[in-house]
Amino acid sequence: MYRILVADDEPIERLVIDKKIKAFFPDQAEVVLAENGIQAVKLFFEKDCQIAILDIEMPGMNGLDAAAEIKKESPHSSVVFLTAFDEFNYAKRAIEIRALDYLLKPGSDEDLVNVLEEAFNICDRYGSGVSTVDRAPIARPHDDENDTPPNVFVGQVQEYIDAHYKEDIALLDLAGVFGYSDVYFCKLFKQNFGKNFITYLNEYRMDKAKELLANPAINIKDVSALAGYRDANYFTRVFKRMVGKTPSEYRIGVMGI
Known part of the structure; x- marks a missing residue:
């Protein structure tokens, strides 16, 4: 519990x-x-x-x-x-x-x-109370200077996620990459993507997982890691909630078995 x-x-x-x-x-x-x-x-x-x-x-x-x-x-x-x-x-x-x-x-x-x-x-x-590896705070965030056009901001963020979605990335990682504090980057992300970062990342990974599941040559156990989830049970839980089926059920539907 x-x-x-x-x-x-x-x-x-x-x-x-x-x-x-x-x-x-x-x-x-x-x-x-x-x-x-x-x-x-x-x-x-x-x-x-x-x-x-x-x-x-x-x-x-x-x-x-x-x-x-x-x-x-x-x-x-x-x-x-x-x-x-x-x-x-x-x-x-x-x-x-x-x-x-x-x-x-x-x-x-x-x-x-x-x-x-x-x-x-x-x-x-x-374990209880233990989170992901701490990152060092990013120095001198430019929170007062939103000088990046929205279309450029979106493109840069999407490019970063494309390259790193298989890794343990978090909102604070992107904030650091783009030189913003966590809170201010959260504001910009929500304004430009219409949802928070974790929701967007899960949806992105689900799309990747669906592509992988459509390939019968890829073992379902490997789909989790390839889609960016270390824990297969967590992946299955999130997939079922977001897609409405387990990964196995989804593959059966796609393959018409």
Whole structure:
């Protein structure tokens, strides 16, 4: 059972996220609710949580400070921020946190599910509270200079994903490559692609997996790695949710067997 802390000073926001998590992952996740940053830090450790979904603007202690406290004691825990576009003045501070992703309000159910499945995968692969390898913060992000035309930005990002989708890439990797803080890059990505990075990457990998499954010469066990997923069980779970069939069922349908 994965334990997820959800912290937001708005009761309705807390309940909405809580309800969605329980609806999508009824037998996989236990949700702990907090109404401010101070309470979030306290409950995260008291309840031995592995994942924290934190609003940024909260009284007493904001989400960034709460995340910093959590990371100090549990440096590899998965932290996801809840934020709105008008809060991107926090971008310079957020670069130090090394969050898994940012859910932009109002977020979609698909974005939430994809982010949490990635967090679950991290827990499964590395153990409770252990995340992917830390990357060094990128120096001097040019968050105040969006001088790249949208079509150029999209082309550059797509080119990078084309070359690296088989690797363990995350939003912070792309942010570093393009010289932005994580939060600001998240804003640009959402504006230009209409979805968050993890959702886009999963959809991209699913398309690759479908192409591979259409080739009977490729073993289904190898499709997972070739599509960019280390864990075959995680790949199967994501594939079935997004495609509606298991990889084996999809191949049977494609081959007309």
